[in-house]
Amino acid sequence: MTDNDTDSSGRQIDAVENAFNIIESIQELEQCGVTELADQLDIPKSTAHIHLQTLRNLGYVVKEDGKYQLGLRFLELGGRVRHNRSIFQAARSEVDELARSTGEVGTIGYEENGQRVLVYRTEPFEGVSDNAPTGEFTRMHWTAVGKALLSQRTDDEIRDIVDRFGLPRATENTITELDELLNEIDEIRTQGYSIENEERVQGVKSIAIPIRDDANQAGNSAISISGPKHRFDDERIESELLSALRNAANVIELQYKHY
Incomplete structure (x- = not known):
């Protein structure tokens, strides 16, 4: 050596x-x-x-x-890595159906080394999002998926992540203070879902739910739906979108046991 x-x-x-x-x-x-x-x-x-x-x-x-x-050799490597992730195999078809039924963009996110990785996205004809490419790594506090992933970590683990990557601002709505982030994460743990309200891209809103499995073999993963803010008002979130997300997450958690 x-x-x-x-x-x-x-x-x-x-x-x-x-x-x-x-x-x-x-x-x-x-x-x-x-x-x-x-x-x-x-x-x-x-x-x-x-x-x-x-x-x-x-x-x-x-x-x-x-x-x-x-x-494109990198695409081959990334494709093989994703294919070997059991959560991708278990969740892909359900996220496709989630996007089809809501008319919004569906995604699967994963935490790796303290950042959110966009593992998969599916977009219906009228879907609108930030056009992030599959495989993108980004700050956890910017997105609904990232905050859902953080909710599965302890406060000390979150502090370590913030020490490494900081809390840079993406829009005027981005959380940039640790105490504010920890308070929101605590609310997410209680309510079981996270909301991104123009915190990364102006005009885009997103809702995410973590995927849970008893043995934690799925890793720290979450699913989300995203779209224009005007289509994500409180009434639609409560009456339609949250129930659709919860149903999808439940099916994914059940399917995951068979992969």
Whole structure:
């Protein structure tokens, strides 16, 4: 083991970290040339070129019209990871039906490393949401799914997550104070659902419910429906949307036992 290899003391392999920094930079830039990537990371152009060429030879980066971009190989890896998640297998068809019956966007979310991951989304013809891509990682406190996931954590665990990622603002409605967040999470635990009221995107409202299983084999997961704020008034939430979500969650929890 070299000095840069990860061991029990927490040391890391610098070359691996550098490679993933480059991958994330390409994603951020969407497509780039060698010079652009080198400037982005403040590294020599020769180093950027070697990394890009290596990733291209491995099939993880493609070059089109002189620009580099991430290849679809990542989609294959992500698809396999998602397919192997039992919660995805158990919940997908129910979330599809939930979206069809309500006419709103349905999603499955998962917590990983203190962030909300959008595992699946289905969108009816008239559905409206923030157009977040499947696989997106984002702050927990921004979304109904994220807050439903936080409600399954202890207050101390929530504090640890906030210490790591902070409480940045996405809109004027975003919670940015820890005490306010903890108070809302306590309400979510009591009522069993969370609401996102234009806290990430103006005009979009969402409701989410955590998925529970006795052995906690489903991980920390939740389902939600989202749509334009004017279609998510209190009367519709109480009379239609919450019951639809609860029914879907109940079916998913029962189905999960068979996966």
